[in-house]
Each structure stands twice: as C-alpha cells, then as structure tokens.
Amino acid sequence: MLMPAAPVRRSLLLNASLEPLCVVSMHRAVLLVLTGKATVLEADDRLLHSERTSLPVPLVLCLTRYVHVPMRRAVPPTRRTVLLRDGHRCAYCSGPADTVDHVLPRSRGGRHEWTNVVAACSRCNNRKSNHLLHEIGWELSFTPRAPRGAAALLSATVRADPSWSPYLADGAAA
Template sequence: MPHVLVLNASYEPLGVVPLRRALVLVLENKALCLEESGAYMHSETRVIPAPSVVRLKRFVRVPYRGPVPLTRRALFARDGGRCMYCGGVATSVDHVIPRSRGGQHRWDNVVAACRRCNHVKADRHLRELGWRLNHQPAPPSGLAWRIIGTGHRDPRWMPYLQPYGAEDAVARIDAPRVS
C-alpha cells in the first residue's frame, strides 16, 4: 500500500502514514491534499484522487522527539543500501568497533555491510585488516531523516522536505560509492 507524507499546518513534516489513513484525514476535512499520486480511489458514489502529500488544517503541537532512532531501515537509508567497506549491496549491519571489544550500538559505530565484508571482518578492528571506511559514520540530523529513515521515499515529497535537510540526506544516500 502506498504511503503519504503528512505535514503540519505550518508545512513542517510530521511523518508518513498509509494511504488509507491519509484519505480518512482528507475525507473528514482534517487535512488538505497538496500533491496527488496520479491514482484514483473509487467508492460507490465518488472518485477521489489518491494523495501523496497532505497538510493538516490545524496546527498539531509535537513534543521534542530527540535524535533520530537507530533502526536497521534508517541505517540502510543513511548508507544508501551500500556496504561501507567495499561499496557493494549491503545486507547486514556491522559494528566498526566490535561489541565484543567494547563498541557501542550507536550511529557513529554502526554501518551497513555486505555479507562477505561482515564475515571477513568478524570481530576485528579495521586496522587489523588494513581496511578503511568509505565515509565516517555519523548520526543523521534534521526532520527530513525522520521521513527518509522510514524507507519510504517519493520524489513529490522533496519540495516539502528540502527546508528540513532532505537535500543533504538524499545526496548522502544517492552518492556514488568508491569500490
């Protein structure tokens, strides 16, 4: 099922919801459709364009959310689905400083890795193997990462996410990797 970007009344990105939830918001007159996906939803008496971006009519106060949570999906979004060691397709998560050697499970110590590199590295330090990282791992910042980190991306969302760091996030995700 497609997903829809939800914006606050101030155009601040709030999150991503399933299409069904977004349609309910629009039909209950709680949100306005800003962008359409090109598809149509049919009922017995109505045909409604499926939204891609909706904006709430009333401002919703959002409590401080803290840093972006470290999830597998967000990690793969940050690293662009590429192995941080060889640039291949990433399928697993690796700790740069192994947990068995005191490494923490934090943004600055976790990277996406391919199966081969993760197996070869095992619980050794990079200097023991003579390896280096393509990019230094760091926690993502900005509201756009909360949206992009969900793994759902739609090009129609970018104009609404750009003021919140989306260009940096997308550039980091889509950057070509050195093999």
C-alpha cells in the same frame, strides 16, 4: 462512503511547515481532506468515489494549521535503518551491502549505536571479523552519524512511496 478504485494506500502527512509528521491510512487522509484540516499536495491519477463526490487518491497531504510536535525519541540503529542511512553500500569497499558491522567490535567494548555501526557486504564483514580498522589497514570513507529529522523516523517505520521523496529529502540527506 468513499471507496478506493484500487488497493488501499497510505499517505504522507506534512505539517503546515511542510515538515513530515507521519504516515496515515487512506481513510484518515480522506477524513482530513473532507473536514478541511488538510489539503492534497500530491495525488494519484485514480479517484475515490461516493454517491455525491469524487476525490483524487491523496499521496501527500499538508495540514492547514501548524501542529506543535514534541521532541521525538531517537530511531534505534537496526539493520534496515543502517542500510538506508548508508545507501545499501559497504563502508569498506563501496560494493552492495547486505549486513551491518560494528566499527569497534562489540567483543572489544564497542556499543550498538549509530556512531559505531556501518553497512557492510558479507565479504568485508567476515574479513574484518573482530579486528580494529588500523590493525588490518582499513579506513572508513565517512564518519558514521545518527540520521536526523522526521524522515529518519518515517524510513524506519514504513516503506516510502516514490512520490514522497521531495518531502523527505531534508532528513534523508543528513
């Protein structure tokens, strides 16, 4: 059995089309490589050793055959996913954001959905309170939208390894 030389990591699994599919455990990643179902695209400088073989620690894998994936459900807007979408920047002052705000306040019928939620700093969130933007003379510098692609789903569920960023760029830019 292969044993890791350092703490166990997770690997990003890509479809044969290089679309992000999911994040797999190190054990699953090694099995996919050893059975020929996936190839290693990015590897760590460390090695996994067994009695007869050694394998670089896989960080990014690509399936050798395309797998059809059915439509996925939308990622819900949570504090973490909204902050990721907006780059941890306040939608009102562009400073560092630490909370989320409803553009149309919930007390005035606003819904908790991607098109109505933005990242905000505590100061702006408190100043805006339950007012509408035009009532206080504020404007948004962008139109809030739901993130697209598998990258949005992955960012919502697991902390990404820096080596994954070239493979997640398409979904993160949405």
